[in-house]
Amino acid sequence: MKILDISKSNEFKERARKVIPHQTGTFSRAASSFIEGVYPSYIQSANGSHFTDVDGNIFLDYLMGIGPITLGYNYKKVNDAIISQIQKGILFSLPHPVEVELSELMCNTIPHADMVKFEKSGSNVVTAAVRAARYKTKRDKIAYCGSGGVWHDWQAAMVSRDGGVPEFNKNLIKIFEYNDYEGLEQIFEDNREEIAAIVLEPTVYEKPSDIFLKKVREIADKNNSLLILDEIVTGFRFDLKGAQKMFGIKGDLVCFGKGMGNGLPITAITGPEEFMKVFDDLWVSSTNNSETLSIVGTIATINEMKNQNTIDHCWKIGTYLFEGWNKIASKYNLNSKMNGYPIRMKLECFDSKNNLSNNLKALIIQEMVKKGIFMSPGVTFISYSHSSKDIESTLQCFDEVCKNISENMIENEYERYLEGNIPKTIWSMKIPPTKKQK
Numbered sequence: 001m002k003i004l005d006i007s008k009s010n011e012f013k014e015r016a017r018k019v020i021p022h023q024t025g026t027f028s029r030a031a032s033s034f035i036e037g038v039y040p041s042y043i044q045s046a047n048g049s050h051f052t053d054v055d056g057n058i059f060l061d062y063l064m065g066i067g068p069i070t071l072g073y074n075y076k077k078v079n080d081a082i083i084s085q086i087q088k089g090i091l092f093s094l095p096h097p098v099e100v101e102l103s104e105l106m107c108n109t110i111p112h113a114d115m116v117k118f119e120k121s122g123s124n125v126v127t128a129a130v131r132a133a134r135y136k137t138k139r140d141k142i143a144y145c146g147s148g149g150v151w152h153d154w155q156a157a158m159v160s161r162d163g164g165v166p167e168f169n170k171n172l173i174k175i176f177e178y179n180d181y182e183g184l185e186q187i188f189e190d191n192r193e194e195i196a197a198i199v200l201e202p203t204v205y206e207k208p209s210d211i212f213l214k215k216v217r218e219i220a221d222k223n224n225s226l227l228i229l230d231e232i233v234t235g236f237r238f239d240l241k242g243a244q245k246m247f248g249i250k251g252d253l254v255c256f257g258k259g260m261g262n263g264l265p266i267t268a269i270t271g272p273e274e275f276m277k278v279f280d281d282l283w284v285s286s287t288n289n290s291e292t293l294s295i296v297g298t299i300a301t302i303n304e305m306k307n308q309n310t311i312d313h314c315w316k317i318g319t320y321l322f323e324g325w326n327k328i329a330s331k332y333n334l335n336s337k338m339n340g341y342p343i344r345m346k347l348e349c350f351d352s353k354n355n356l357s358n359n360l361k362a363l364i365i366q367e368m369v370k371k372g373i374f375m376s377p378g379v380t381f382i383s384y385s386h387s388s389k390d391i392e393s394t395l396q397c398f399d400e401v402c403k404n405i406s407e408n409m410i411e412n413e414y415e416r417y418l419e420g421n422i423p424k425t426i427w428s429m430k431i432p433p434t435k436k437q438k
Contacts, residue, residue, distance in 0.1 A: 037420030072385025202243030205340030318342030
């Protein structure tokens with residue numbers, strides 16, 4: 001049985017634990033989020049769809065920086081743009097023309113975008129949009145539906161890692177479930193003229209029903225609330241014009257991040273002028289928001305997406321993986337299927353009694369990483385640099401793993417085949433979703 005040499009990774013991990021809370025600045029990058037003891041913990045370099053860890057092991061990556069790497073690692077046209085700009089300067093005492101150029105490019109790309117405001121994180125832009133909605137409507141409460149990821153006080157109140165969040169914030173956020181527009185209606189009935197905005201991820205893994213997104217838009221309009229679309233993940237991944245184009249829904253304020261910069265620290269809020277001009281009056285400002293390396297790299301990223309039709313490639317390659325994976329799982333009678341979208345999928349595993357099986361999932365990704373295939377216990381992402389050869393290699397490895405599990409491992413004893421720790425849950429929801437009162 002192959003054992004990866006991750007000795008240097010382990011050394012860095014122990015050094016980090018002495019000086020960095022939770023080992024690293026991002027919870028979902030920490031060793032405890034994977035099969036700790038088997039997975040590498042530190043990466044040295046990356047190129048295309050692969051990375052090399054600090055011990056020299058090479059992996060085909062399906063996490064892609066937790067989503068931002070849409071073109072691929074070390075992408076030449078993005079690098080060239082950054083290198084050219086760094087010779088002119090990174091940050092200045094006045095705005096640089098490239099900020100205008102990227103804003104124009106975004107407005108010409110994103111539906112209903114008259115203006116753009118740049119930030120550095122998804123949390124910042126969604127929080128800024130919430131502030132704008134509260135200011136515009138003179139209301140405080142938010143109706144929310146999404147996968148999390150916005151960790152400022154207004155949303156952190158709903159999750160288990162809510163330490164330090166003032167208690168009153170819990171009363172300002174109301175949760176509803178995807179495809180449950182009746183639950184959203186109930187929120188408005190219970191909080192008449194108090195909801196400033198609906199904050200919605202247009203999709204995560206579940207497909208929208210025929211009327212859900214239309215009803216959300218109607219409910220916002222009927223109640224004079226803003227609709228904020230969190231397109232941090234869907235933007236520049238599902239469609240060049242985002243989920244607004246893909247699903248035919250209009251957001252009042254729309255937030256982008258992750259894939260727009262191919263790994264660069266940049267996010268954006270877009271929308272019609274009547275809503276975006278609100279930011280003239282709000283203190284939403286930061287020294288590094290006009291940093292030029294991220295801006296020129298994002299211009300290069302978006303232009304490459306347009307010129308090379310990169311998103312269509314990702315859908316095609318993702319479909320190859322999605323369908324091939326599920327076919328192999330069925331072949332070996334393992335309920336270990338990819339769900340969601342070929343462009344953003346997740347692995348779900350169940351036992352023979354149809355109970356969720358985290359042990360089976362852990363076992364599969366453990367055996368895959370030992371074969372050089374790096375997969376998260378959560379999401380799987382595809383980039384433009386993933387090739388048909390990459391997918392063929394992945395599916396061959398998965399076939400071998402499934403064959404081994406089905407022939408040599410006992411379902412009720414999967415845990416004893418694990419060579420490391422089960423991935424730890426990062427957070428859980430504390431506020432229950434609102435349901436329609438009967």
